[in-house]
Amino acid sequence: MSDTDDTTTEGPTRRDALKYGGALAAGTALAGCSDLAGQTEDSEPESGDGSYSVTMAPMGEVSFDSPPESIFTRLTHHAGMAFALGRGNDVNAMHAPDYYDQLWNQFTERLPGVTLDWSGLYSSWDPGKEKLYSLDSDIHLADPASVNALDSWNTTDVEEIRDTVSPWFGNTFSDRHGEPPAEWADRYEYYTLWELFEKVAAVFREESRYDALETIHADLLATIEADLPPEEERPTAVIAGMSDIESMYVYTLDTPGFLIEHVRPLDPIGALGDDISSGDTIDMEGMLEADPDVLFSLGGMHPQTDMPGIRSALRNHAVGQELAAVQNDRVYAQGARYQGPILNLFQLEMTAKQLYPEIFGEWPTYTDGPYPELPEDEQLFNRQAVADIIAGNH
Structure with a gap:
């Protein structure tokens, strides 16, 4: 890892309010694209205990007990979705935060009363696993396949963070329909920007903001x-x-x-x-x-x-x-x-x-x-x- 050693942190899941469900559970394969095809709903209805789930490739079905609060991101299409949902200042990491803080604020100038501050956040292009433990985010709004594609990460690392910190939820190879790592290829699906945004809005229970x-x-x-x-x-x-x-x-x-x-x-x-x-x-x-x-x-x-x-x-x-x-x-x-x-x-x-x-x-x-x-x-x-x-x- 880029800023960690090879020590694996073990222990029970530390975030009871957010739990991962579905095909990426430990020891099982992810749902393939065929399993996702034809699904028109972004989130499943709440159960009796208030939990709900959202399905998107490549993760499959991801379950939540409440909307996430602190938000880890890598790329700015995901950070921009949090921003659109009124959660931009809950982002705790992103690629080149100072650069994109300056760029995004060129546009927010024309939105009355809207402010955004991403300056000084953790720069997460190649995130350190131990840093993700210390950030202790409620959600990793990032594509696990794109993280897995980094030389410093492997499938075990991705699953460890999912199981012991919080879920991954993101899709990056829809950027230009690139090939994900081989182990993710049969479970990948491509979305438009606004299809992705609809899925992310469902995670935060912000469907009405998305609709507007x-x-x-x-x-x-x-x-x-x-x-x-x-x-x-x-x-x-x-x-x-x-x-x-x-x-x-x-x-x-x-x-x-x-x-x-x-x-x-x-x-x-x-x-x-x-x-x-x-x-x-x-x-x-x-x-x-x-x-x-x-x-x-x-x-x-x-x-x-x-x-x-x-x-x-x-x-x-x-x-x-x-x-x-x-x-x-x-x-x-x-x-x-x-x-x-x-x-x-x-x-x-x-x-x-x-x-x-x-x-x-x-x-x-x-x-x-x-x-x-x-x-x-x-x-x-x-x-x-x-x-x-x-x-x-x-």
Whole structure:
């Protein structure tokens, strides 16, 4: 383990209020995807003693006696779900907490009365097992298969934490439908961001918050879908990480999963060739070969990202200056790939404006600072309504 020795902590389950149930019980296999297929309910009704269960791959059925309070996370799509449910400040760990605290707060600025502080939390990309004991979380809102994929963890470690601290509940390989470790492959299932969010909301018994946010999400998608131009009028686009414009990692627009769930409903035309896969790196000549009408810069809204500098570097580059996106000032900042539901709403709105300004309204030229304050009649969803839901006033 990264910050532990090989000692295994033994003892009875320390958390009677949260118990793991179903196919991942010690010594048994997880339920396969076939066992999960066709289940339409996110949670089973409460039993006489108040317990309830929620089923999601790859864990199977997970039982609870009460909603979790302290929340361990690894990736920000799970932390963002806790935030959407009014539990953002109950998160005690996440990947790169200071980085994502700054990024998320670029968006919370536009939600009246909503605050969030993830600064200084435990950075949990490769969590130490003993650290999970000391955090003593009520739930590990993280994918056990993705933890198992770490070199420092094995199946026994994952089961030990589940049995002696608290359950795992998460799904990460839905990000772009990647392959989980072999021992998890026959029990894995892929979900959209909002399908995952519905499951997480059921864990916290926050179904009404989910329903309220999903109504806003559905209305936003309906607004977008009603006004999309025909295919021949849509721009070509590339999504790229641009911290080094000589070696940019890219995502193709036909990538499945929730990493580009804010772009897919807008249906731009992918500019990259079939020989390029998501996660590949390309140089400036490769980008010119694609020559997108629109170039999205991943993480461009983070306070540490210099968007004016990126645009300037492209304009001053012998090859970059030939890109259509550069010549037409269509190099746009994006937020986070591992977006939770709230960032997904903002990023759907901003991407709609970036791709189709003549339909959804102009996107301000973003240089720095928080999400631009758009006039109310140009907003594609109601900020106050979202803030009220997060606060529980819905």
